[in-house]
Amino acid sequence: MTSGAGVVLDATARPCLFDVVSKGELTRETIVVQGAEIASRIGLAALTIGQLAGRVEMSKSGLFGHFRSKEILQLRVLEYARERFAAQVVRPALRVARGEPRVRTLFENWLACGRRGDPSCLFLSAVMEYDDQPGVIHDELVSAHRDLMDAIVQVFRTGIAEGDFRRDADPDQFAQDLYGVMLAFAYSHRLLRDAAAETRTRRAFEALLGSAR
Amino acid sequence: MTSGAGVVLDATARPCLFDVVSKGELTRETIVVQGAEIASRIGLAALTIGQLAGRVEMSKSGLFGHFRSKEILQLRVLEYARERFAAQVVRPALRVARGEPRVRTLFENWLACGRRGDPSCLFLSAVMEYDDQPGVIHDELVSAHRDLMDAIVQVFRTGIAEGDFRRDADPDQFAQDLYGVMLAFAYSHRLLRDAAAETRTRRAFEALLGSAR
Numbered sequence: 001m002t003s004g005a006g007v008v009l010d011a012t013a014r015p016c017l018f019d020v021v022s023k024g025e026l027t028r029e030t031i032v033v034q035g036a037e038i039a040s041r042i043g044l045a046a047l048t049i050g051q052l053a054g055r056v057e058m059s060k061s062g063l064f065g066h067f068r069s070k071e072i073l074q075l076r077v078l079e080y081a082r083e084r085f086a087a088q089v090v091r092p093a094l095r096v097a098r099g100e101p102r103v104r105t106l107f108e109n110w111l112a113c114g115r116r117g118d119p120s121c122l123f124l125s126a127v128m129e130y131d132d133q134p135g136v137i138h139d140e141l142v143s144a145h146r147d148l149m150d151a152i153v154q155v156f157r158t159g160i161a162e163g164d165f166r167r168d169a170d171p172d173q174f175a176q177d178l179y180g181v182m183l184a185f186a187y188s189h190r191l192l193r194d195a196a197a198e199t200r201t202r203r204a205f206e207a208l209l210g211s212a213r
Numbered sequence: 214m215t216s217g218a219g220v221v222l223d224a225t226a227r228p229c230l231f232d233v234v235s236k237g238e239l240t241r242e243t244i245v246v247q248g249a250e251i252a253s254r255i256g257l258a259a260l261t262i263g264q265l266a267g268r269v270e271m272s273k274s275g276l277f278g279h280f281r282s283k284e285i286l287q288l289r290v291l292e293y294a295r296e297r298f299a300a301q302v303v304r305p306a307l308r309v310a311r312g313e314p315r316v317r318t319l320f321e322n323w324l325a326c327g328r329r330g331d332p333s334c335l336f337l338s339a340v341m342e343y344d345d346q347p348g349v350i351h352d353e354l355v356s357a358h359r360d361l362m363d364a365i366v367q368v369f370r371t372g373i374a375e376g377d378f379r380r381d382a383d384p385d386q387f388a389q390d391l392y393g394v395m396l397a398f399a400y401s402h403r404l405l406r407d408a409a410a411e412t413r414t415r416r417a418f419e420a421l422l423g424s425a426r
Contacts, residue, residue, distance in 0.1 A: 043342035046258040117345065125341030129256035131403040132330065145405055176413045180397030184389050187396070190344040192358055200389045211420060 084120035099162030297333035312375030
């Protein structure tokens, strides 16, 4: 397939000519970043190649040359959001002291992401659109959510190991509860523009920690 | 505009010929119910007139004659979901004894709705798609959510009045917290198919009640 710039590209092919492929990859990255930005506002399911083509000033056929289908484009956008969430929320938390400080850092990073409506939160919001639709997007979402739940559980467990939380505190319960607190924040903050949303979210988080001590 | 059945209809016109309009309204209701069922699986933003036409075995132009735009169709679907949620979750709770029993009934009805993926939960799942898109759908979602938050607050307040909850318990905090518990349930149950999702949701609910007593 031929892109708008006249360069033969295949989204899955291995590089053979370094300069051509690196240009193509750079283009794809730019498209994916723009796609994530759009999808974080209108939803992943509504993201189309036509719409994105206008944004990145390429022809539809050019964009199609890079991604071959709407589904592959959406999958790349989702993978990008997932990696961005890991880089902004999860990994920085793993660099602070084990135990409660680490749990707090995870919470603060997540809150900051949600507050600014960062595209990294896309893989959270896309769930409701794809929870009943089998396919690669659904599988990517399940995998991303399992990773997130595992990350919360692991971080919480360092708190048990360090003696910050009770020995019999349930890490899976904490993960689901924290997730709910963050989802409610996203709804109250972004949809209802409720000025007290963050204060309540912090109270709910402190209550969760309190019950784990 | 002419529907597929050759009947002149306008989605907003007042009835002038009773038999014609009642047939049209019945048709529109059927379409909206089917639309809600589809949207509860694929998301409201992805619901198109073309897709729905296939489901209800009408022509696209026939469906267009009933709703005039995708946006009006989506709005009607959302209004239907909102009314269904009120009828299945909120109003039955208002018929049981004030206080904690009423809060529990609200919770159980909501849980039952979420468990079976009822279309009434559509106005919850559609939020992430429309939180950043100004327009009638966004306004309808904000209004539906304010109503739901108000309903939770009112039901919780009967618990304070009846002496089931502390005088200084915060109804707005409870509303946001319960909302989070229910959202986390939707995610864990529907996306992750986590068998323990409901047990954890019940534990989280009991913890919320415990902290309010």
